[in-house]
Amino acid sequence: MQQRFRMNRNSSSVASRYSSLDLQGGPTRLTIIPALGAKISSMVLGGREWLWTSDVIPYRDPVDGASYVETADTGGYDECFPTVGACDVPVDVPHYAGLQLPDHGELWALRPDVERGRDARGEWVAARWQGRRMPYRFGRTTHIDRAGVVTMRYHAVNDGGDPLPFLWSSHPLLPLTPATRVRLPSTPYQAVRIRRRP
DSSP: OOOEEEEESSOTTSOTTSOEEEEEETTEEEEEEGGGTTEEEEEEETTEEOSOBOSSSOOOOOOTTSOHHHHTOOBSEEEEBSOSSOEEOOTTSTTTTTOEEOTTBSGGGSOOEEEEEEOSSEEEEEEEEEOSSSSEEEEEEEEEETTOOEEEEEEEEEOSSSOOOOOOEEEEOOOOOTTOOOOOOSSOOOOOOOOOOO
16 A cells, blocks of 8 residues: 655644644554644544544643643643653652652653654654753654554653653543443553663
8 A cells, every 4th residue: 555654734633833744554644743742633543533632722832841731732642751740759869859840741842853764664753852851862653554553662761870750651632432442451561671771
């Protein structure tokens, strides 16, 4: 099947002032908005839109430290790192004690470096963020193969000399209806690799 990758500047589903990247493979289509923290604003799989979009909160330029819920909860799929809820780092954490972290973390309010490409299996977009309050790098590579299978790979690197306290959460907002059912496997798959730098 033919693969497409284009910059989308005037999509009806994306505010025209924000450029977006469209990825497509088979029947699957994703739209990513780099200026909004690489938000995935649309995820069409099997002919269905899987992400909810707010009809109340419009897209707007992110403001670091603002309430995500009040200013950026526009729907779609965001990344929450290095925290999910606004908080102060506990006082017993070396070097970062008392540091204030914003609602839903930093990534949604940061414009990442974005790279796009194709490989033998399909096409991809890599988004890479640099921490503002703590010395880290965070990355997400989103890949769609020719059959329409979406794979997301993540990495986080601590660039500081002290252990980095963090929480991470993917944050997809789904359009739930009374007929919606969520089924989770009894033994969920997870792979976590932690590497210490020498």
